[in-house]
Amino acid sequence: MTKRRRTRILLGVTGSIAAYKAAEIARYFMKRGCVVRTVISESAEKFISSLTFESLTGQPVLRSFWEETKPGAIGHIALADWADGVVVAPASADCIAKAAHGFADSPLLAILLATRAPIVFAPAMNVNMFEHPQTQENIDTLRARGVTFVDPGSGSLACGWKGRGRLADASEVYSVTMRALGPHDLIGKRVLISTGPTREAIDPVRFISNRSSGKMGVALAREAYRRGATVTLVHGPLSPSPRLPTTIHRVSITSATELREEMLRRVEDSPDIVIMAAAVADYRPAQAASEKIKKSAARRAIELEANPDILVEIGERKGGSPKPFLVGFAVETGTPEELVEEVRRKLSRKNADLMVGNLAQDSFDKDTNRVCLVPRRGDTISTDTARKSAVARKIFDLIGDLTK
Numbered sequence: 001m002t003k004r005r006r007t008r009i010l011l012g013v014t015g016s017i018a019a020y021k022a023a024e025i026a027r028y029f030m031k032r033g034c035v036v037r038t039v040i041s042e043s044a045e046k047f048i049s050s051l052t053f054e055s056l057t058g059q060p061v062l063r064s065f066w067e068e069t070k071p072g073a074i075g076h077i078a079l080a081d082w083a084d085g086v087v088v089a090p091a092s093a094d095c096i097a098k099a100a101h102g103f104a105d106s107p108l109l110a111i112l113l114a115t116r117a118p119i120v121f122a123p124a125m126n127v128n129m130f131e132h133p134q135t136q137e138n139i140d141t142l143r144a145r146g147v148t149f150v151d152p153g154s155g156s157l158a159c160g161w162k163g164r165g166r167l168a169d170a171s172e173v174y175s176v177t178m179r180a181l182g183p184h185d186l187i188g189k190r191v192l193i194s195t196g197p198t199r200e201a202i203d204p205v206r207f208i209s210n211r212s213s214g215k216m217g218v219a220l221a222r223e224a225y226r227r228g229a230t231v232t233l234v235h236g237p238l239s240p241s242p243r244l245p246t247t248i249h250r251v252s253i254t255s256a257t258e259l260r261e262e263m264l265r266r267v268e269d270s271p272d273i274v275i276m277a278a279a280v281a282d283y284r285p286a287q288a289a290s291e292k293i294k295k296s297a298a299r300r301a302i303e304l305e306a307n308p309d310i311l312v313e314i315g316e317r318k319g320g321s322p323k324p325f326l327v328g329f330a331v332e333t334g335t336p337e338e339l340v341e342e343v344r345r346k347l348s349r350k351n352a353d354l355m356v357g358n359l360a361q362d363s364f365d366k367d368t369n370r371v372c373l374v375p376r377r378g379d380t381i382s383t384d385t386a387r388k389s390a391v392a393r394k395i396f397d398l399i400g401d402l403t404k
């Protein structure tokens with residue numbers, strides 16, 4: 001997969017008690033491949049030193065108009081032009097108010113006027129300051145101009161009050177920023193994804209399941225969200241539970257029967273894209289015991305009955321309609337060549353628009369994957385091993401091409 005230029009994030013830090021969390025936010029973006037530079041307000045420097053950001057990011061921090069370093073260069077304009085995205089976290093009430101009214105009496109405020117990059121504010125303040133009609137009006141003004149806000153969390157605040165105003169988690173600030181940066185090809189689209197294993201009860205303490213981690217479907221959900229979609233993720237037991245953008249609707253299921261019910265009900269709402277990435281158990285015990293089965297005989301047989309094929313059922317409901325664009329996953333254990341053959345067979349049987357094949361040894365419980373993409377119309381594509389996030393990008397790129 002082609003190597004992309006690293007995303008350039010300009011982090012603006014303002015004078016909130018939550019300023020110390022901006023260091024974690026800088027690290028979070030860097031760990032995910034972004035280059036981070038920082039501009040800090042005079043008040044913010046009372047809470048956290050610019051040295052912290054200089055050390056963490058390895059980049060100089062812009063603190064004042066009057067200390068700009070390179071002779072002849074206008075530092076704040078250069079930074080405004082450099083950034084792919086400007087993230088103000090934490091954003092103080094004061095900064096939000098001044099930005100809404102076009103003030104430019106600090107480097108950060110001037111950058112907010114000068115930049116052509118998407119701007120994201122993550123407010124942090126006392127609940128009454130946040131809910132004050134003036135602050136809300138300022139937020140509305142900025143929103144109307146295309147600025148994105150990361151909703152603050154609720155809970156105990158540093159000031160002693162309880163309520164909305166807590167700086168959002170680094171993961172949420174990151175996800176919302178990446179969505180603001182786009183691409184925006186799935187705006188207005190509804191995407192339904194299933195992922196993870198199912199568990200088929202033998203008795204109240206035992207079950208039959210498989211080694212699926214659900215990471216591929218989680219990566220697909222994140223990617224669909226990043227591209228602007230409204231995303232529902234129906235998932236089996238995931239451990240550890242992934243951090244997902246708060247606006248991804250999560251539905252937790254245990255058995256194949258529950259997954260079937262949830263998926264078929266949601267398919268009725270006619271989503272634009274449905275991806276069945278869940279590793280559904282093919283069989284379940286014919287009879288789940290209501291009490292724990294006691295250890296007695298040396299051998300014991302469990303009678304199994306087949307679970308319904310949910311992808312086939314969704315394919316039948318879709319019939320000849322282009323909507324939903326239906327994507328199925330298949331996992332095999334043979335060679336890559338055998339995988340492609342098997343996936344081709346499944347494609348026609350299941351009425352899918354695209355089948356994604358992967359080998360258990362490449363995929364299960366890994367952060368990377370290697371897949372073959374078999375569309376109903378068009379050539380089969382085999383990818384190299386890459387992070388599941390990159391594979392998810394490739395899958396949505398292909399869906400975009402196939403639905404043009």
Ligand SMILES: Cc1cc2nc3c(=O)[nH]c(=O)nc-3n(C[C@H](O)[C@H](O)[C@H](O)COP(=O)(O)O)c2cc1C
Pocket residue numbers: 013014015016017018041042043044091092093094095106124125126129
């Ligand atoms: C201890 C302390 C904590 C503060 N915490 C916040 C806060 O969480 N959110 C906020 O909007 N303002 C807070 N303020 C007020 C801002 O620091 C003040 O409005 C300042 O002018 C913001 O400037 P700036 O936006 O240029 O950084 C706090 C002030 C103090 C003294």
